[in-house]
Amino acid sequence: MNAFYQLTATSPGGQLISMVDYAGKVVLVVNTASHSGFTPQYGGLEALYRKYAGQGLVVPGFPCNHFGKQEPGDADEIAQTCHINFGVSLPMFGKVEVNGAAAHPVFRYLKNELPGVLGGRIKWNFTKFLIGRDGKPLRRFASITTPFIL
Secondary structure (H helix, E strand, O other), X not given: OOHHHHOEEEOOOOOXXXXXXXXXXXXXEEEEOOOOOOOOHHHHHHHHHHHHHHXXXXXXXXXXOOOOOOOOOOHHHHHHHHHHHHOOOOOEOOOEXXXXXXXXHHHHHHHHHOOEOOXXXXXXXXXXXXXXXXXXXXXXXXOOOOOOOO
């Protein structure tokens, strides 16, 4: 089994979710923040998800308060902001760290497989990782890459 599918993450409600649930799908993992200059990308991510979900695309969001404290709320506040302001129905996970010793295993794995300009670090919110149907990481996109370009 591919290493990505061996990873898990916690939903905002505290349920442990296995990445194997995404086997056979194209996955676009995104570290998100509700108070970032890139937050309007939620709208584009949602549009991308709705357009291609029937073809197997899933866009899991991982809120992160790591950069500029741009995700200060709890799970309910994050969900409310995403839904009310951007109509987000993306699968969301609990808040995570993406860099440093406390980095979530999903991001440790993705950064190792697809290092960016900072090597094994993520530069900012809304960094995106594209994973193929076989669970293999294919490409990394910087925060400035909008969902419409994808």
